Amino acid sequence: MTFTARQLNRATLDRQMLLRREPVDLPTAVDRVVAIQAQEPASPYIALWNRIEGFDPADLDEAFVSGVVRKASLMRITLHAVTSADHEVFHHAMLPALRASRLYDKRFKSMNVTIEQTDALLEHLLEFAATPRQKAEIEELLHSHVGDVGEPGVWWALRTYGGLVHAPTGGPWSFGLRPAYRAVTTEPREHLTAVAETLRRYLTGFGPATVLDMNQFSMLPRTTIREALASLDLVRHGDHYDVPDRTVPDEDVPAPPRLMAMWDSTLLAYADRSRIIPDEYRKLVIRNNGDTLPTLLADGHVAGVWRPTEDGGVEVTAFHALDEEQWAGLADEAAALRKLLGDREPQVYKRYARWWNGLPVHDVRVL
Numbered sequence: 001m002t003f004t005a006r007q008l009n010r011a012t013l014d015r016q017m018l019l020r021r022e023p024v025d026l027p028t029a030v031d032r033v034v035a036i037q038a039q040e041p042a043s044p045y046i047a048l049w050n051r052i053e054g055f056d057p058a059d060l061d062e063a064f065v066s067g068v069v070r071k072a073s074l075m076r077i078t079l080h081a082v083t084s085a086d087h088e089v090f091h092h093a094m095l096p097a098l099r100a101s102r103l104y105d106k107r108f109k110s111m112n113v114t115i116e117q118t119d120a121l122l123e124h125l126l127e128f129a130a131t132p133r134q135k136a137e138i139e140e141l142l143h144s145h146v147g148d149v150g151e152p153g154v155w156w157a158l159r160t161y162g163g164l165v166h167a168p169t170g171g172p173w174s175f176g177l178r179p180a181y182r183a184v185t186t187e188p189r190e191h192l193t194a195v196a197e198t199l200r201r202y203l204t205g206f207g208p209a210t211v212l213d214m215n216q217f218s219m220l221p222r223t224t225i226r227e228a229l230a231s232l233d234l235v236r237h238g239d240h241y242d243v244p245d246r247t248v249p250d251e252d253v254p255a256p257p258r259l260m261a262m263w264d265s266t267l268l269a270y271a272d273r274s275r276i277i278p279d280e281y282r283k284l285v286i287r288n289n290g291d292t293l294p295t296l297l298a299d300g301h302v303a304g305v306w307r308p309t310e311d312g313g314v315e316v317t318a319f320h321a322l323d324e325e326q327w328a329g330l331a332d333e334a335a336a337l338r339k340l341l342g343d344r345e346p347q348v349y350k351r352y353a354r355w356w357n358g359l360p361v362h363d364v365r366v367l
Contacts, residue, residue: 001237001238002237002238002240003208003237003238003240003248004251005274005275006251006300007248007249007250007251008208008240008248008275009251009255009275009276009300009301010248010249010250010251010253010255010300011207011208011248011249012206012266012275012276013249013255013266013300014248014249014253015032015033015204015205015206015207015246016033016051016205016206016265016266017029017032017033017050017051017052018050018051018255018258018266018297018300019249019253019254019255019256020256021050021051021052021053021055022051022052022053023052023053023054024052024053025059026048026052026055026059026060026063026068026069027063027068027069027083029048029051029052030048030063030069030081030082030083031083031085031086032204032205033047033051033205033265034082034086034201034202034204034205034206034265035074035075035080035081035082035086035090035202035205035265035269036048036080036081036082036265037078037079037080037081037261037262037263037264037265037268037292038071038079038080038081039078039079039262039263040261040262040263040349041172041173041174041175041176042172042173042261042262042344042345042348042349043261043262043263043264044060044069044071044081044173044261045057045060045173045261045340045344046259046260046261046262046294046337046340046348047260047261047264047265048060049336049337049340050258050259050260050261050264055340057340057343057344060174061168061174064081064168064174064175065168065174067084067165067184068083068084069081069082069083069084070082070083070084070087070165070166070184071165071166071175072087072091072163072164072165072166073098073159073160073161074087074090074091074094075090075094075217075218075219076217076218076219076268077094077097077098077101077160077219078263079166080265084184086201087165087184087186088186088187088189089189089194089197089198089201090194090198090201091163091186092186092188092189092191092194093191093194093195093197093198093218093220094198094218094220095161095191096191097218097219097220098160098161099157099161101160101161102156102157102160102161103115103118103157103161107153107156108153108156108157111153111154112147113146113153113154117146118154118157118158121142121145121146121154121158122158122162124141124145125138125141125142125158125162125164125183126162126163126164126183127183128141129164129181129182129183130182130183131182132167132180132181132182133180133181133182134178134179134180135155135178135179135180135181138155138159138181139155142154142155142158159181163183163184163186164181164182164183164184165181165182165184166179166180166181167179167180167181167182168180171344172344172345173344173345192224192227192228192231193231195220195224195225195228196228196229196231196232198218199214199218199225199228199229199232200232200234200243202214202217202218202269203234203241203242203243204243204246206265206266206269206270207240207241207242207243207246208237208240208241208242208248209240209241209242209270210239210240210241210271210272211225211226211229211239211241212271212272213269213270213271213272214241215271216268216269216270216271217268217269217270229241255297255299255300256329257296257297257298257326257329257330257333258296258297258333259294259295259296259306259314259316259330259333259334259337260294260295260296260297261294262291262292262293262294262349262352263292264292264295267285267286267292267295267302268286268292273286276297276300276301276302277295277301277302278301278302281302281303281319284305284319284359284360285302285305287355291352291355293305293352293355294306294307294349296316296318296330298318298322298326298330299326303318303319303320303322304316304317304318304319304320304362305317305356305359306334307349307352307353307356308338308341308346308347308348308349308350309366310347312338312342312346313334313338313366313367314334314337314338314366314367315364315365315366315367316330316334316364316365316366316367317356317359317361317363317364318361318362318363318364318365319359319360319361319362320362321362321363322363327365330367331367334367335367
């Protein structure tokens, strides 16, 4: 069998806990959604607010402090918040790609330091970062061994592939403008085994999906993906793979409106992003430099963007007509979002306001 576009959309919303907020604890939710984009400190909080009934941001604060949830460079060489168990697997699956992205970059190669020297520094770094360390402290350590570490350079490489995670530095969203890092212990894993488990986990949170989708999610080579898939017990529906015993909702299942975080993973986890972003809106909400705007979902698809106003409201820009029931649902979402932001950072994402210039506008309302 093959799936319709709307069935695939509803499958994503279902597995990503976006058809309804669910009464689960925070570790369960992070496990279910698999990988939360975390370039902006606020985004994991807004992502989980969209998914957990009665979400308390203090629970995520504590999860970061305790290490139950880790923030690290992983898939697509970007920051993700994942469970500690998933981090153990994803790091080893992504390690060759993380290394190559830095060690074979011309900016690193222009430094007067070899790959072997950089690798040799890792043991010293991990020992030093057994307790959280600021960037300046780490650069001082590295400088004592190799001299000029450059930017980008030795530290740029090691912080990407060295297995470090971001250490919380305080409010409003656990991680501030001056990041700290700490070392975590991860058991060595055979690479292809780690890739296979990463793909299986991806399918639990984002399936059904194609090889191209998995390539977009991870940036792993397609040949590696196909080899890893062959070792898994999966089902196939045309070009789409899935884990066994998972159903796909009917395409007519209602999808409530949502106000999504910047870089929400659902917008970035597929090669075919029309699953959730209409083609005509893709370049509007995913900018040329990769910034992915905070979007609104209507009937399960991106229909516009949102941003806070200076007086504490939420400005919603719809790219096409929405009915009054959808606007009423967005007003309810905005009221709850205002409370979340007001307790932490009312003007979240403010530095991205330039992207609103030139956006198509069908209707703008402050909710």
